[in-house]
Amino acid sequence: MELYDTEEQTVEAIKDWWKENGKAVIVGAVIGLGGLLGWNYYQGAQTDKQEDASANYTQTMQALSTDSDKAQSQVQDYIDAHKDTSYAVLASMQLAKVQVEAGELKKAATQLKWAQSHTDDDALAPVIALRLARVESELKQYDDALTTLKGVKTKGWEGRVDELRGDVLLAKGDKSGAYSAYSQAQQAKDVSQTLQMKLDDLAK
Structure with a gap:
């Protein structure tokens, strides 16, 4: 059975439906268009941010070569200004590297924690x-270091994670745990050239 028997009934049904729902349709269309325009604006703004961050990244990193407090401050200002970009994460990692080399381990740990919480790469x-x-291991924060390593789930990093876990356990004084971690690292594809030496030293 036809839902509408005649063309007139169909037209009348459309008119009735429009009276009841026309306002909602218009509002929905306006909201949808506004959302689309808003999304395009957001995407454009994000692109502008990335381009600005990219343009200043190399220049800012060059400042680190001077190894001065002023240079570190300049890089931190860059990170703060571009914190929503991947360049800020890279800058934070580079700043942490300089701080480690300068023996400023607590500052380096702070930078790396920030970078960790601001990347999904x-x-x-x-x-x-x-x-x-x-860095946490160097600060004798062994349990924190082990917890950090537990969070690494990326495939292909198993050997490096287990080897470093062994290093941390050894520094903590747990030789048995270190040997077990090193042995487990041997089963992975990403085995380092120094791993066997570490096992040999523990076996003596």
Whole structure:
């Protein structure tokens, strides 16, 4: 059975539907168009941010070569100004590296924690985590370092994570745990050239 028997009934039904729903349709269309324009504006703004961050990144990083407090402050200002971009994460990692070399381990840990919480890049995340774990271990924050390593789930990093876990456990005084971690690292594809030496030293 036809839902509408005649063309007139169809027209009348459309008129009735429009009386009931026309306002909602118009409002919905306006909201949808506004959302689309808003999204395009947001995307454009994000692109502008990235381009601005990119343009200033190299110049800012060059300042770090002077190894001065002023240079570190300049890089921190860059990070604060571009905190929503991937360039800020890279700058934070570079600043942490300089701070480690200067023996400023607490500052470096702070930078790496910031970088860790501001990236969703699967390639960068494990690098940041391993660097942070090393710094935490140097600060004798062994349990924190082990917790940081537990958070690395990226495939292909198993060997490096287990080896560093062994280093942390050894520094903590747990030789048995270190040997177990090193042995587990041997099963991974990303085995380092120094791993066997570490195992040999523990076996003596």
